[in-house]
Every structure is written in C-alpha cells, then in structure tokens.
Amino acid sequence: MPEVLPSSITQFFLSGLAIDVALGVIALEFLVLLALGKSEKIRSRVVTLILALGPGACLMLALRAALTQAGIFWVALFLLLSLPLHLADLARRKI
Numbered sequence: 001m002p003e004v005l006p007s008s009i010t011q012f013f014l015s016g017l018a019i020d021v022a023l024g025v026i027a028l029e030f031l032v033l034l035a036l037g038k039s040e041k042i043r044s045r046v047v048t049l050i051l052a053l054g055p056g057a058c059l060m061l062a063l064r065a066a067l068t069q070a071g072i073f074w075v076a077l078f079l080l081l082s083l084p085l086h087l088a089d090l091a092r093r094k095i
Contacts, residue, residue, distance in 0.1 A: 058082035
C-alpha cells in the first residue's frame with residue numbers, strides 16, 4: 001500500500017507527539033472549564049472535570065503507548081484506568 005501522508009506527518013504520529021498535543025489541549029480545556037465554573041466549590045468542579053475528561057485522556061495515553069511501542073502493560077493499564085473513571089462519570093450524571 002503506497003504511503004499517502006508525508007513521512008514527517010507519519011513520524012509526528014508515530015513519535016507520540018500528536019497525542020502529546022491532544023493531551024495538552026485537554027489540559028487547557030480542563031483549566032478553562034475550571035476557571036469558567038459556576039459558584040460550586042472548586043473541589044467539586046475539579047472532581048467533575050476529572051470524571052468528564054479523564055476517560056478520554058486515558059484512552060489517548062493508551063493510544064500513545066501503542067504508537068510509541070511502550071509495551072502492552074501500559075496500553076492495558078491506561079485502558080483499564082479509563083473504565084472506572086467512565087463508570088464514575090456515568091454514576092455522577094445518573095445515566
């Protein structure tokens with residue numbers, strides 16, 4: 001199969017840098033949402049945001065581990081960490 005993307009783009013993903021950028025955006029989103037939060041206590045906002053953004057961040061970390069060949073342990077660990085965060089978020093939302 002011919003390569004359709006330039007090698008620099010391929011390397012950007014395979015090095016994990018693309019995932020680092022995405023995680024940076026998630027961290028920035030966390031900070032912006034924390035700052036824009038309503039009058040709830042800050043601890044409550046932090047927990048809410050961690051439960052909302054945490055599962056996605058864990059999945060991104062699992063993808064990064066797979067792309068950079070960090071080993072199956074890290075892929076599995078991040079995938080496993082995403083599940084309880086996701087379930088806790090669903091419970092919090094009462095879905």
